[in-house]
Amino acid sequence: MALAVRMRVPCRALLCAGAQLRGAALGRPEWAAGGGDGARRFASLRVLVEPGAEGRVAVMKLKNPPVNSLSLDFLTEFLISLEKLENDKAFRGVVITSDCPNVFSAGLDLREMYGRNPGHYAEYWKAVQELWLRLYLSNLVLVAAINGSCPAGGCLMALTSDVRILSDSPKSVIGLNETLLGIVAPFWFKDTLVNTIGHRASERALQLGLLFPPAEALQVGLVDHVVPEDQVQSMALSVMAHWLAIPDHARQLTKAMMRKATADRLIKQREADIQNFVSFISRDSIQKSLQIYLEKLKQKKG
Numbered sequence: 001m002a003l004a005v006r007m008r009v010p011c012r013a014l015l016c017a018g019a020q021l022r023g024a025a026l027g028r029p030e031w032a033a034g035g036g037d038g039a040r041r042f043a044s045l046r047v048l049v050e051p052g053a054e055g056r057v058a059v060m061k062l063k064n065p066p067v068n069s070l071s072l073d074f075l076t077e078f079l080i081s082l083e084k085l086e087n088d089k090a091f092r093g094v095v096i097t098s099d100c101p102n103v104f105s106a107g108l109d110l111r112e113m114y115g116r117n118p119g120h121y122a123e124y125w126k127a128v129q130e131l132w133l134r135l136y137l138s139n140l141v142l143v144a145a146i147n148g149s150c151p152a153g154g155c156l157m158a159l160t161s162d163v164r165i166l167s168d169s170p171k172s173v174i175g176l177n178e179t180l181l182g183i184v185a186p187f188w189f190k191d192t193l194v195n196t197i198g199h200r201a202s203e204r205a206l207q208l209g210l211l212f213p214p215a216e217a218l219q220v221g222l223v224d225h226v227v228p229e230d231q232v233q234s235m236a237l238s239v240m241a242h243w244l245a246i247p248d249h250a251r252q253l254t255k256a257m258m259r260k261a262t263a264d265r266l267i268k269q270r271e272a273d274i275q276n277f278v279s280f281i282s283r284d285s286i287q288k289s290l291q292i293y294l295e296k297l298k299q300k301k302g
């Protein structure tokens with residue numbers, strides 16, 4: 001039954017073209033015996049996977065300092081790790097969290113979208129699509145333990161989870177803030193948000209590029225729980241236990257029923273979406289906006 005609902009998306013192209021070529025350089029994740037409970041752990045350079053609870057749950061820690069920006073290499077490693085977990089029948093759920101202080105993920109890596117060539121933009125966008133499809137259609141229970149700032153692509157990752165727990169900290173803002181950068185969230189980012197908080201709230205959030213502080217994120221339904229910083233992971237594991245009490249096949253079929261139509265919209269036009277992205281991001285005006293935004297980030301530091 002579980003096989004019937006495995007919604008394998010065509011990730012092979014990415015994993016072959018990207019990951020295998022990069023594999024050696026990236027320090028391909030390796031399984032290693034670990035933990036007295038017989039659970040396994042593995043690590044790559046930028047993704048650390050540890051057993052969470054009773055060997056059924058893995059905790060995936062994003063470890064791409066300083067801000068877990070989603071570079072092409074990071075995406076590739078993340079996808080390899082996720083596939084390992086999907087293929088290991090021991091695991092039924094994954095908690096996704098950050099190993100970088102105060103930041104869950106700064107979203108897409110702006111350096112992948114600025115000053116590169118069209119071929120690079122196309123490769124990068126394909127990887128971003130793949131990340132979304134693999135997470136959104138995952139058979140695993142995914143819980144995002146959001147322990148810091150979560151803008152744009154970081155928010156997209158969190159939105160693909162089944163449950164979101166946000167730390168109660170002034171740094172923990174979350175939202176699709178693309179318009180603040182002078183860029184536009186693609187339709188599948190928008191669809192994911194609409195599916196979570198509804199049309200009107202999404203319209204406002206997207207146009208204004210809102211980054212919601214914890215109380216507001218909870219109120220609008222962008223996250224499900226707000227807890228003190230030191231309780232984010234324990235809360236995630238406790239919520240996970242609740243979800244794992246449901247038989248997998250019934251939960252997976254239900255998840256597929258809820259999400260398939262949204263995913264299919266992208267699957268049916270992946271190539272067109274890539275071309276659209278490449279021509280959009282290559283525009284002089286968009287490159288200028290990104291340059292200004294990157295400079296602002298640097299100035300903030302000085």
Ligand SMILES: CCCCCCCCC/C=C/C(=O)SCCNC(=O)CCNC(=O)[C@H](O)C(C)(C)COP(=O)(O)OP(=O)(O)OC[C@H]1O[C@@H](n2cnc3c(N)ncnc32)[C@H](O)[C@@H]1OP(=O)(O)O
Pocket residue numbers: 066067069102103105106107108109110111149151152153154177178181183184185186187276277280281294297298300301
């Ligand atoms: C039609 C439709 C078609 C398609 C149209 C196109 C659609 C594109 C969709 C885009 C989705 C995205 O995710 S776009 C990305 C949006 N992301 C953001 O706006 C977040 C920007 N970052 C921040 O706000 C902050 O860095 C934050 C995450 C809060 C952490 O603050 P901190 O004070 O801890 O750290 P900082 O000092 O700011 O940053 C540390 C270093 O990391 C760098 N850095 C920060 N964010 C970065 C990022 N996203 N990519 C690369 N580098 C980043 C900074 O420049 C610094 O570099 P050094 O100075 O060198 O050390």
